Amino acid sequence: MAGTQNKPAAITLHRRAVVTRILRDRGDAALVCGIGNAVHDVASCGDDARNMYLAGIMGGAAMVAFGVAVAQPDRRVVVITGDGELLAGLGSLPTIGVEKPRNLAIVVLDNQAYGATGNQLTHTAAGVDLAAIAAASGFPSTALITDEAGIEAAIADIYDRPGPYFAVVKVTTETGPRLDVSRDGTYISRRFRAAMTGGG
Amino acid sequence: MASPPDWPDTVFGALKDAGVRQVAYVPDAGHARLIELARGDNAVRAVPLTAEQEGVALLGGAWLGGEAGALLMQSSGVGNVINMLGMSAECRFPLLMLVTMRGEWGEFNPWQVPMGQATQASLEAVGVIVQRVDDADSVAETVEAAARMAFQGGRMVAVLIGQRLLGAKNWDK
Numbered sequence: 001m002a003g004t005q006n007k008p009a010a011i012t013l014h015r016r017a018v019v020t021r022i023l024r025d026r027g028d029a030a031l032v033c034g035i036g037n038a039v040h041d042v043a044s045c046g047d048d049a050r051n052m053y054l055a056g057i058m059g060g061a062a063m064v065a066f067g068v069a070v071a072q073p074d075r076r077v078v079v080i081t082g083d084g085e086l087l088a089g090l091g092s093l094p095t096i097g098v099e100k101p102r103n104l105a106i107v108v109l110d111n112q113a114y115g116a117t118g119n120q121l122t123h124t125a126a127g128v129d130l131a132a133i134a135a136a137s138g139f140p141s142t143a144l145i146t147d148e149a150g151i152e153a154a155i156a157d158i159y160d161r162p163g164p165y166f167a168v169v170k171v172t173t174e175t176g177p178r179l180d181v182s183r184d185g186t187y188i189s190r191r192f193r194a195a196m197t198g199g200g
Numbered sequence: 201m202a203s204p205p206d207w208p209d210t211v212f213g214a215l216k217d218a219g220v221r222q223v224a225y226v227p228d229a230g231h232a233r234l235i236e237l238a239r240g241d242n243a244v245r246a247v248p249l250t251a252e253q254e255g256v257a258l259l260g261g262a263w264l265g266g267e268a269g270a271l272l273m274q275s276s277g278v279g280n281v282i283n284m285l286g287m288s289a290e291c292r293f294p295l296l297m298l299v300t301m302r303g304e305w306g307e308f309n310p311w312q313v314p315m316g317q318a319t320q321a322s323l324e325a326v327g328v329i330v331q332r333v334d335d336a337d338s339v340a341e342t343v344e345a346a347a348r349m350a351f352q353g354g355r356m357v358a359v360l361i362g363q364r365l366l367g368a369k370n371w372d373k
Contacts, residue, residue, distance in 0.1 A: 032261070052264060057287045060257035064287075067261020067269070070222055070245050089257070091250035099247055185290035189264060197266035 011146070015109045016041050016176035018151055018169050019080060022107065025155050027076070030068055030196060034061035034081025036116045038109060042080055043181045049195035055183040059089025062106055066096050069104040072196055076103050076159055083110040083124045083168075090133070096164050097138025105158045105165040106134075111173045119173050134166035143167040208233035210340035211298070212241075215270055218347035220296075221245060222262045222269035224255030230300030230366045231272045238272075252277035256284040260293045268351050270296045275303060275319040275360070276312060285326045288356050296350040297328070297358040298343065305364040316363075323358050334362035 019041035023031075032052045033039045039053045052068075054061055061081040069077040086092075086108050096104065112125035124130060131142040143154055145167055157165050182188055212234055215223070223238040224247045225231060238246040249255050255271040262269040273281075278299060288295045302309075303316015320330050329349065333342040339361060346357040 054287065056290065057257075057284060059253070060260070060284055060287055063254045063257035064261035064264065066247075067222065067258040067263075067267075068265040069261075070247075071262050071265025071267035089254065092254050092257075095247065095249055095254055185287070186292045189260075189291040189293065193264050193266065196264060 011112075011170045011172050013145075013147065013151070013169060013171045014174055014176075015111065015169075015171040016044060018109065018171060020045055021148075021151055022078075022080070022155065022158060025159060026078070027159065029076040029078050029159060030065075030072065030192070032061050032065040032068065032077065032079050032081075034079070034085035036082050036085065037175050038080045038082055038085070039181055040178050041109070041176065043179045044176055047181070049191045052192045053181055053183075053188050055181070055185065058085050059087075059092070061085055062089060062092040062096060065106070066092070066099070066101055066104060068196065069101045073103060075196070076105065078158060079104075079106040081106070081108060082115070083108055083112065083130060084114045084122045086130060087122055087124075087128075093134050093137040093139070093166075097134070100138065100140070101164055102162045104163045105161075106167070107158060108166075108168045109171050110168045111171050113173050115173060115175060131166060131168045139164050139166045141165050145169045205233075205336055207336045207339040208237065211343045212237040214340050214344040214347060216241075216244075218296075218344070218351060219268045220270050220347070221267040222247065222259065223272065224249055224258050224269060225272035226252055226255075226274070226277060228272065228274045228300055230274065230361065231298070234272060234298070252280045253284040256281050256288060256295065259295055260288055260291060263293050268294070268296075270298060270347075272298050273300075275299055275301045275316045278319045278322055279315050282322060282326050285328065285356065289327045292354055293356075294350045294354050295328075295356040296347055297356075298361065299358055300361045300366055301363040303363075305362065307363065320360060328356040328358050330358050330360060332360045332362060334365050336365055339365070
């Protein structure tokens, strides 16, 4: 198996607890949530107009957030997504790495599985290192987080470090309760845009 | 072609007039001048992509953040964007795509023909409004009309810039 220098100990972090901790300090940040459990993890902290839930489409979350970040240069934009979702749009890492948006952070909840379809293994289970790919793509700061101390240390980076910042958080495949999150993209997107622009 | 065409300059003016602030693109000979103009304008963020679907997602985010954008691509990239356009459709993101055509008028490369011939039908199948233009004098006004339909009419619109207009190139020469 490749990547032995980064091979973590047993995975112990729970995704919902991780997201709850991260969102506690969100301030005025905009959140873009990738398809799947990430949407429910974020919504479980309280529905918010500044949350863009992408209930469909694999591989677009990072680029959607990049577009928001360009349009809203004074606001922090944070992606919360899964490893499978990011792997489906891996080209977005070099694209963002070249452009280096300072107000963008990407947090990948890496459970090494496709949770929505029965936990089939993703490539990260075989050692593919997303943080290393981000670093090689030009992200100035990246992190591989495997414990609560790592989460605490990353909070300031997620919200304040000049970006683009990229963190992989290794989490178990355990999920929290699913919520009644709207899948109406037209509604969610207009609500989000109004929160960004202060208008309708 | 004896002298460079001037339609990209008038098209860029139309994009600026429409409020376009983000231009996503993949390298393309037909769009070379327009890309150069976008990269040279400090009021426009020009973003080179590894593949076209990144641009669809980027411009969705642009709109979510309050800005307008345009995606410059070649017909061979249209196949790449179809699934991502499902997001634009469900979220009713305005979207303006300028597509230079290959695989039609005088095409020498057989590999370009399948996607080129399927371009318009593929876009229409996923709900994009397609407007073709085949003469240089009409490109700017077509882009202007498409931009209005995209950003004010709230629709996904693609302008297909015909290969006859661009000049059927022959790399073998």
